[in-house]
Amino acid sequence: MPGLRHIRVTVNGVRYEADVEPRTTLVDFLRGQLGLTGTHVGCEHGVCGACTILWNGRAVRSCIMLAVQADGSELMTVEGLSPNGELHPIQQAFKEAHGLQCGFCTPGFLMSVYELLEHNPEPTEEQVRDMLGGQICRCTGYQAIFEAVKLAAEKVAAAKRGVKPASKHESGPDPECRFAPVVGSGT
Numbered sequence: 762m763p764g765l766r767h768i769r770v771t772v773n774g775v776r777y778e779a780d781v782e783p784r785t786t787l788v789d790f791l792r793g794q795l796g797l798t799g800t801h802v803g804c805e806h807g808v809c810g811a812c813t814i815l816w817n818g819r820a821v822r823s824c825i826m827l828a829v830q831a832d833g834s835e836l837m838t839v840e841g842l843s844p845n846g847e848l849h850p851i852q853q854a855f856k857e858a859h860g861l862q863c864g865f866c867t868p869g870f871l872m873s874v875y876e877l878l879e880h881n882p883e884p885t886e887e888q889v890r891d892m893l894g895g896q897i898c899r900c901t902g903y904q905a906i907f908e909a910v911k912l913a914a915e916k917v918a919a920a921k922r923g924v925k926p927a928s929k930h931e932s933g934p935d936p937e938c939r940f941a942p943v944v945g946s947g948t
Contacts, residue, residue, distance in 0.1 A: 768832040772797065773841035781828045788812045790828035791838060799839040799868050803897075810896035813869035814838050820876040839868035842875065850916035851875055860909025862900035870896050874910050878917045884910075 765780040772795060779794055786805075791797045791814070800823055803811035807822035814823045815837040842849040848856065851874050861867045870893075877884055877892050884892070889910045893903060 766829045766832075768829055770831050770834055770836055772836045773838060773844060779828075783827065783829055785828045786824055787814070787826040787828050787831050787836075788823040790831075791823060791836075797838050797840055801865055801868055803865070803869075808897070809866070810869040810873065811866050813872045813896070815841075815872055815876060818876070818879070820873050837872070837875075839871055842871060849875075850920050851878070851913040854913035854916050855906075855909040858905055858909035858912050860901070860906040862898075866896060866898045866900075870898070870906060874913055877910075878914055882914065882918055882921070884914060 764782065766783050767778065767780050769776065769778050771777070772791070777795060779790070781790055781794070788800055788802055791800050792802070800814055801811040802824060803809035805824045807825035810822065812822055812824040813820050815821070816823075816826070816831065817835050842852055849871075851871055855861055855867065855871065860870070873892055873896060877888070881888060889907060893906060893910070898906060
């Protein structure tokens, strides 16, 4: 189709190639063309954080990023936390500490916490609160989420020490490349 751009991305360790309209947002590409619906669309202005994913290891708002900007990138969505169906220690912590209610904002929180703990495995209370300030939750009042992040830090640290396995996630891209179908121009 004329006007489409060809992109290559690795998402959760799987390589994809697709043709996308230049105006397609990354969240619409992930949800519509790849079927990765764990990333939620909230405000569509980059404010609420529900669409947070990792782009080359950094948390970004996928609703204000274009799919063509991700060409050649390594992406991780919430589905990448538990590729084998077992809860990641961060997910387990949110479950145990009741850090979610309706769950709409949860994927964004999980991805932001993942980035925080990857770069800072022992965050201070102020650093956790600063990270939480970039996410909006309309249900919990944040205290349970704050407690879940503290518990997640403990669980991730324990998993890295080998005390308890975090998951059976195999790192590295899958050598098999999948082609994403082209979706109509209604995105």
